[in-house]
Each structure stands twice: as structure tokens, then as C-alpha cells.
Amino acid sequence: MIDLRSDTVTKPSEKMRKAMYEAEVGDDVYGEDPTVNKLEEIAAQTLGKEDALFVTSGTQGNQIAGLVHCKPGQEVIMEAQAHLFVSEAAALSAFAGVQIKTLAGDHGAMKPSDVEAAIRGDDIHEPETGLICIENTHNKAGGAVIPPENMELIYQISKRHDIPVHLDGARLFNASVASQIPVKEFAKYTDSVQFCLSKGLGAPVGSIIAGSSDFIFKARKWRKRLGGGLRQAGVLAAPGIIALEENVKHLEKDHEYAKQLAEGLQNIEGIVIKNKVETNIILIDITKSNKTTEDFLNQLKEHGILAGTFGPNIIRFVTNNGITKKDIDKVILAFQKVLSPSLI
Numbered sequence: 001m002i003d004l005r006s007d008t009v010t011k012p013s014e015k016m017r018k019a020m021y022e023a024e025v026g027d028d029v030y031g032e033d034p035t036v037n038k039l040e041e042i043a044a045q046t047l048g049k050e051d052a053l054f055v056t057s058g059t060q061g062n063q064i065a066g067l068v069h070c071k072p073g074q075e076v077i078m079e080a081q082a083h084l085f086v087s088e089a090a091a092l093s094a095f096a097g098v099q100i101k102t103l104a105g106d107h108g109a110m111k112p113s114d115v116e117a118a119i120r121g122d123d124i125h126e127p128e129t130g131l132i133c134i135e136n137t138h139n140k141a142g143g144a145v146i147p148p149e150n151m152e153l154i155y156q157i158s159k160r161h162d163i164p165v166h167l168d169g170a171r172l173f174n175a176s177v178a179s180q181i182p183v184k185e186f187a188k189y190t191d192s193v194q195f196c197l198s199k200g201l202g203a204p205v206g207s208i209i210a211g212s213s214d215f216i217f218k219a220r221k222w223r224k225r226l227g228g229g230l231r232q233a234g235v236l237a238a239p240g241i242i243a244l245e246e247n248v249k250h251l252e253k254d255h256e257y258a259k260q261l262a263e264g265l266q267n268i269e270g271i272v273i274k275n276k277v278e279t280n281i282i283l284i285d286i287t288k289s290n291k292t293t294e295d296f297l298n299q300l301k302e303h304g305i306l307a308g309t310f311g312p313n314i315i316r317f318v319t320n321n322g323i324t325k326k327d328i329d330k331v332i333l334a335f336q337k338v339l340s341p342s343l344i
């Protein structure tokens with residue numbers, strides 16, 4: 001199967017498995033796992049933050065950030081299609097006791113003036129604004145890179161109002177590789193950052209959150225409270241180190257293949273590519289094919305290809321390190337067969 005459902009399907013490499021086997025470990029709840037400590041140090045340094053914390057998933061990292069930054073009864077501003085709003089089972093409301101204020105973005109980017117207008121005043125009826133979240137790359141916008149300039153403007157506004165900014169950077173390294181701007185330059189305009197080791201970077205498990213020492217001190221307690229305090233977690237951190245040291249450069253290939261796939265599909269009748277392919281995500285509108293999403297995906301599956309649903313009549317392809325150039329050619333051919341079987 002050519003699995004393009006997500007970049008979460010990546011499997012740990014042989015080198016990662018060896019590193020897991022050989023990892024030096026200790027009890028990480030006591031702060032004594034040298035491999036976890038090393039991963040956290042590398043991550044903090046890469047992001048230009050004081051400290052970092054290994055967490056079980058991107059969702060847990062985002063939740064911990066919300067819990068550290070916010071008090072119940074506050075409001076959190078984010079883009080209307082943000083993962084934190086649409087894909088985390090309302091966890092911020094359930095756990096942090098906040099409500100979400102969404103702003104329609106342009107290719108995933110919120111307008112700084114909209115953010116400023118959404119910040120609450122001191123009216124007794126209104127919630128306080130407790131946090132602003134930015135997602136980069138933006139998943140629902142098709143892996144769009146949010147430019148650091150946009151983040152900087154929002155950060156300046158946030159500082160004027162004394163409100164923290166959290167970056168859901170599940171795919172921050174994709175943004176960095178695509179724009180050739182170091183992750184630090186994005187992280188600079190945030191108070192906390194979450195990124196996934198387990199997506200395009202290819203580690204089997206885990207995310208990192210990073211921020212000030214004070215933020216991470218509080219985050220550590222929230223992680224414990226949420227049941228995310230792990231013991232000999234070095235076996236999970238070891239592939240994370242390899243992900244950061246060796247797999248970042250592979251993202252370039254993922255992006256190249258995504259572009260090749262988009263180019264190969266763009267003249268095929270019956271489908272429309274919805275996004276400007278900047279990173280590893282391709283969104284395809286299949287309305288004109290007159291097939292249901294389910295039928296379309298099933299027919300691709302018969303040709304050995306897996307993709308995901310992404311809203312009405314939209315399917316999503318995510319290139320990842322299990323995909324080769326040959327696979328891309330096969331996918332293009334399969335589309336031709338599915339859409340005009342009589343021609344082949």
C-alpha cells in the first residue's frame with residue numbers, strides 16, 4: 001500500500017530502533033532519564049527557548065500549554081480551522097475551562113488587525129482573553145506556511161495587551177524547510193511552542209513543548225496531572241533525537257514529491273487541487289468526478305493507494321518518508337484510471 005493518509009504513518013527506521021534498544025534510561029518523573037534530558041536540551045536549543053519538555057502527543061502538548069497559560073473563564077483566540085478548535089475533541093474547553101474565539105484566516109493566517117479587534121476589554125460581561133494560538137504549518141489550509149512577519153505582528157499586539165502566544169507547530173519543521181527560515185525565527189514570536197516528532201520527522205511517539213523555564217516548570221506539573229509522566233522514556237526519546245538530528249532534511253523530499261504529485265494531477269479532469277502546495281499536504285476537491293468521497297477513496301484503495309477524507313468532497317494526501325518517486329507516478333496513474341477508466 002502507498003499510504004498517503006498522513007505523515008503520522010511513518011515507521012521508525014532501523015537506526016531509530018537500534019537507538020531505542022541502546023538508549024541509556026532512568027526515571028524521567030525524577031528527571032533522571034539522560035536520553036529524555038538530551039532530547040529536551042536539543043529541542044530547546046533548536047527553538048531558541050530556555051527549556052523544553054517531552055510529551056506524549058501533539059494534543060497533550062497543546063493542552064498543557066493552554067492549561068499553563070489560561071485560567072477557567074477566559075477566552076482563547078485562534079484561526080477558525082485550527083487543529084486546536086476542530087480536532088482536539090474540545091479538550092481546551094473541557095480541561096482548561098476556556099471558550100474559543102475563532103477568526104477566519106487567509107490561507108491559515110489570521111489578520112493581525114482582526115486579532116487585535118478580538119481581544120476583549122474590561123467589560124464585566126465579557127471573558128478575558130487568555131491566549132492567542134497560531135498554527136504553522138496550517139493543516140486545514142493545506143500545509144500553508146504562516147510567514148514569520150505575520151507572527152511578529154500578532155506577537156507585538158499580544159505583548160501590548162500582555163497576552164501569551166502559543167504556536168501549534170505540529171509541522172513547524174515543514175514550515176522551516178519550505179521557507180528556508182530556521183525554526184527559531186518562528187519560535188521567536190511565541191511564548192510556547194509545540195511540535196510533533198511523530199509526523200514527518202518519523203519518530204514513533206511524542207511531541208515537544210518549549211518555552212521559558214517558568215513555563216516548562218508549570219508544564220511539567222500539568223503533564224504529571226494529565227498522566228503524561230513517563231518513567232524510562234529514554235526508549236521513546238532516542239528516536240526523537242534522531243528525528244531532529246537527521247530527519248529534518250528529508251522533509252525537503254516530502255515537499256518535492258508533494259509538488260510533483262500536484263503537477264501530475266493538475267490537468268486531470270474531474271478533480272481540482274484546492275491548495276497551493278507549499279509543504280507535504282495536497283487537498284483535492286473531487287466534486288466534478290461525480291463520485292462520493294467514500295467511493296473515490298475505495299477506488300484508489302483498489303489501486304493500492306490510501307488517502308484521507310478532509311471535509312465534504314475533499315480528500316487529503318500527505319507525503320511522508322515512506323514514499324518514493326515511483327509511488328508518486330503510481331498515484332498519478334491511478335487517478336487517471338479512476339477518473340477515465342475507458343481511456344486506459
Ligand SMILES: *Cc1c(COP(=O)(O)O)cnc(C)c1O
Pocket residue numbers: 056057058059060062083084135137139168170171196198207
Ligand atoms: C497532528 C496535529 C496535532 C496533534 O498531534 P497528535 O500527536 O496527533 O496529538 C496538533 N496540531 C496539528 C496542526 C496537527 O497536525
